[in-house]
Amino acid sequence: MMLSARHVSWSAGAVPILREVSVDVRRGEFLGVIGPNGSGKTSLMALLAGIRSPKTGEILLDGVPIARLSRREVARRLAFVEQQAETTERITARQAVELGRTPYLGALSPWSAADDAIVDAALENVGMRHLADRGWHALSGGERQRLHIARALAQEPEILLLDEPTNHLDIAHQLGLLDLVRRQGLTVVAALHDLNHAAMFCDRIAILEKGRLIALGTPREVLTVERIREVFRVDVAIDHHGAGECSIRYHAPGKAGAATRLKVV
Numbered sequence: 001m002m003l004s005a006r007h008v009s010w011s012a013g014a015v016p017i018l019r020e021v022s023v024d025v026r027r028g029e030f031l032g033v034i035g036p037n038g039s040g041k042t043s044l045m046a047l048l049a050g051i052r053s054p055k056t057g058e059i060l061l062d063g064v065p066i067a068r069l070s071r072r073e074v075a076r077r078l079a080f081v082e083q084q085a086e087t088t089e090r091i092t093a094r095q096a097v098e099l100g101r102t103p104y105l106g107a108l109s110p111w112s113a114a115d116d117a118i119v120d121a122a123l124e125n126v127g128m129r130h131l132a133d134r135g136w137h138a139l140s141g142g143e144r145q146r147l148h149i150a151r152a153l154a155q156e157p158e159i160l161l162l163d164e165p166t167n168h169l170d171i172a173h174q175l176g177l178l179d180l181v182r183r184q185g186l187t188v189v190a191a192l193h194d195l196n197h198a199a200m201f202c203d204r205i206a207i208l209e210k211g212r213l214i215a216l217g218t219p220r221e222v223l224t225v226e227r228i229r230e231v232f233r234v235d236v237a238i239d240h241h242g243a244g245e246c247s248i249r250y251h252a253p254g255k256a257g258a259a260t261r262l263k264v265v
């Protein structure tokens with residue numbers, strides 16, 4: 001086991017947000033975390049990344065409590081792309097990716113040609129090499145998102161934590177990015193909103209509801225018509241294909257047979 005949450009709980013003030021969540025992330029798997037808005041996905045990702053401490057329970061990285069490791073040690077093994085990751089400084093696209101090399105640099109290990117090659121490869125990987133010299137302020141939301149992923153790849157982590165990585169991306173780039181991430185052969189934990197993306201790309205899916213882990217298993221095991229209706233309040237039909245794959249068709253709210261309409265507040 002390389003990354004584990006053991007009975008972690010987290011509260012914002014007196015309000016419990018995550019309750020007794022336990023999950024072992026397996027080496028090399030693509031684990032999706034899904035759940036409705038506010039169910040605790042981002043909070044769990046922040047705990048797994050070690051940037052937030054659980055109130056009770058612990059996060060273990062290869063059996064060692066993550067709180068005992070230095071930021072540098074963690075950053076060499078684990079890269080986190082946050083949902084609202086932002087870079088405000090006046091830097092170029094390439095310089096944003098170069099930041100991924102920070103955990104490896106020091107007085108005795110200055111920037112080298114090897115670092116340049118890693119940054120080039122990361123830019124190439126996300127299809128952004130042609131915009132390497134463009135200023136950050138002149139990039140679209142989708143281009144910035146791809147650079148955040150490139151920065152994380154330049155970090156050469158074993159584990160990639162992604163909070164809604166397909167935000168801002170058009171459909172081709174959404175699929176391309178998830179495919180790219182999967183092809184890296186890393187251990188990936190990704191908070192996802194699109195249930196079909198979760199079904200297509202994840203080895204296993206964890207479902208959060210109101211801060212609790214209510215299901216953990218293969219897409220086929222956890223994505224059932226009943227559970228999607230209970231948790232996400234939509235009616236769906238699920239088509240099963242070969243090799244355990246499935247895809248989800250949504251019924252529009254308000255049509256016959258649809259679940260309760262979403263309350264808009």
Ligand SMILES: Nc1ncnc2c1ncn2[C@@H]1O[C@H](COP(=O)(O)OP(=O)(O)OP(=O)(O)O)[C@@H](O)[C@H]1O
Nearest residue numbers: 012013017035036037038039040041042043044191
């Ligand atoms: N620092 C905070 N202070 C107060 N409440 C917080 C804080 N962080 C998160 N919350 C609350 O905790 C709940 C879970 O938030 P979280 O961002 O983890 O959910 P999520 O599943 O990622 O949601 P979304 O799908 O909308 O991104 C929400 O109700 C949110 O308002």
